[in-house]
């Protein structure tokens with residue numbers, strides 16, 4: 001099966017009317033449908049009403065839903081803290097954090113309050129809060145606008161952390177996140193907002209969509225594990241490798257916490273060689289967890305150590321140096337070479 | 343209500359004299375009202391004392407005492423409607439008892455059998471927040487929901503003078519003001535944040551800060567249960583009728599240490615404590631009841647006996663609190679237990695059972 005960057009997995013296609021649209025627009029439609037279906041869904045964020053958000057993901061929603069789209073004060077802790085209160089009152093808030101690097105002022109509300117209140121209350125309280133975060137680099141942005149901070153949240157029990165990589169998943173996973181009774185950190189790969197693909201907007205949301213990894217391209221030699229912004233890169237690498245006679249399998253993790261270890265280990269055991277590609281620094285990044293998981297479960301199937309390709313252990317560099325920092329085709333193929341050595 | 347920036351509303355003085363003139367128009371002070379408030383305060387104090395003893399005997403890991411803050415807590419909670427949602431901090435034991443939270447539900451967290459044992463829906467009283475001021479934002483969000491629901495209930499957010507320095511408290515005040523949320527912020531200024539005096543928390547009165555944010559703010563004598571009651575009730579009614587959010591600063595004092603791990607002698611002098619002991623909130627109400635002949639010896643004896651009974655019940659039920667199970671924490675971490683969590687739980691359970 002060959003799937004180009006930005007396309008949905010073939011097994012999901014063709015169930016309803018498909019339209020060609022961008023990832024950003026697919027998210028917008030996901031929000032609109034969620035708000036139409038359930039009037040307890042409310043949106044909170046900076047500049048999300050009349051402007052439609054800095055990436056326009058909430059475009060037009062204030063016109064349709066009025067005060068259910070809230071332009072909040074400029075206060076991230078406040079956005080998450082009040083979302084918790086709204087959820088306690090029975091609402092389903094969807095928060096927008098303007099950029100990845102601005103979620104830190106809300107860190108305490110997320111990891112100490114949002115993540116833990118359900119267990120603290122012995123299961124009496126549920127907090128169905130979705131936190132949308134545009135993530136990652138590659139758009140030439142200034143500092144604090146290109147971070148990958150998923151490891152912080154994956155390390156926190158009580159949160160689900162997911163990353164979409166193409167328009168169909170953007171739409172489906174966002175609807176699933178809003179329908180989920182647990183808090184969900186929802187990563188949107190900002191350099192993919194404008195990627196277009198056929199999207200079926202009427203598709204029912206599978207209940208396990210937030211727990212499942214997808215094989216986007218089958219292969220036999222090496223498994224490339226990616227998520228969010230690096231999925232398109234992995235697919236591209238597979239395409240190039242194929243022209244050199246190598247068969248790469250591309251696994252889109254989708255759910256970063258919990259990990260779909262079943263699918264991960266199935267693929268790792270099949271190919272015996274694994275390369276993990278993410279934008280975040282490799283040091284104590286999600287790749288380390290993936291490598292440890294594969295090592296633990298597939299030790300006797302592995303034919304090479306798991307390789308990781310990601311950011312260096314330095315702050316995200318100035319934009320004109322980001323191409324050297326971000327994983328690219330050469331670095332992915334180089335890692336594929338390393339794990340392929342006999 | 344009183345006015346002027348330095349005014350602190352007081353209705354009953356230290357000798358138990360009721361200022362009729364001030365009270366008129368604010369509330370109808372009846373013997374029945376005052377007897378009820380007195381009883382709540384005495385029971386709350388006895389409970390706190392019992393919990394303190396339980397900690398000293400190793401039954402609780404920690405206890406944060408509320409001695410001295412009974413008037414602030416009883417006066418405010420009793421002035422609210424049962425469906426007004428309270429977001430406490432972690433020292434609101436007397437307030438919690440007034441809401442019907444049971445002694446063991448209150449002790450569970452400090453004994454280490456849960457992180458929050460009561461159902462907030464049942465009592466309209468949220469579980470405690472240990473990270474300072476976080477609950478002020480939850481309260482504002484909840485109040486936004488109250489507004490969406492077109493309900494006329496009011497949200498009541500408690501915090502301390504130390505917590506007022508947190509970003510969250512200030513975000514909450516500002517957020518409430520710009521959204522006109524139906525909320526009352528209730529700051530119990532008990533003089534100290536562990537060992538740091540209130541004077542190191544702020545350079546201008548908290549009431550002025552709240553006013554700067556656009557809230558309707560008042561100061562009350564937090565050791566005068568009737569003043570707290572009157573201020574809370576009139577503020578809640580004003581908000582119910584659509585008025586701006588409010589802020590009440592209750593000047594009070596914790597006569598004990600911050601917690602059972604604390605040595606207050608290291609940071610405060612005996613004169614200060616003696617001054618506040620002479621300003622005991624419970625004693626003031628007792629004097630008022632006597633002066634007005636609103637209560638006889640039988641009444642006082644009955645309240646004292648009820649307090650002893652509460653203490654006895656607290657002691658027995660504390661020891662009987664069931665031990666928590668780690669499996670429950672696995673099960674309540676997420677709404678739907680994920681495959682990964684279930685596997686980890688089953689691994690834990692199998693390992694544990696292998697020792698049986």
Ligand SMILES: Cc1ncc(C[n+]2csc(CCOP(=O)(O)OP(=O)(O)O)c2C)c(N)n1
Pocket residue numbers: 433472473474501502503504505506532534535536600
């Ligand atoms: C964010 C945060 N920092 C530090 C602490 C540790 N701490 C617990 S209580 C306390 C003092 C709080 O004082 P105040 O808000 O005046 O309330 P009080 O305890 O006097 O009722 C401190 C520093 C905490 N719980 N949360």
